[in-house]
Amino acid sequence: MALTKNERRLRIKSRIRKVVSGTEARPRLAVYRSNKEIYAQIVDDVTGITISSASSRDKDISAAKATKSEVAKLVGKSLAEKAIKAGVETIAFDRGGYLYHGRVKSLAEGAREAGLKF
DSSP, X not given: OOOOHHHHHHHHHHHHHHHOOOOSSSOEEEEEEOSSOEEEEEEETTTTEEEEEEETTSHHHHTSOOOHHHHHHHHHHHHHXXXXXXXXXXXXXXXXXXXXXXXXXXXXXXXXXXXOBO
């Protein structure tokens, strides 16, 4: 039987998570993309703590009238600024089973521009 899109994404996600995990020195940037919004958080998997997070629902970002890709770039920049304040400079990127294309790619580029190293 054919898999649904979501089942396929979850299989890919589990394959990625076997390899990518966040440590204190190099936490994981996890991305979740819904049809309308995009969410990202930086997680230390060893202690189970979210270091910082950002989403397209934040007040300063949701006020910007832009395309979804442009909003994703703003989310990446916002998350990177929060992470650098928290003392994180290098991360492991977890695309969450999504293709590295479109909004996910925009978010990663925004985080890189703001100073995070992947």
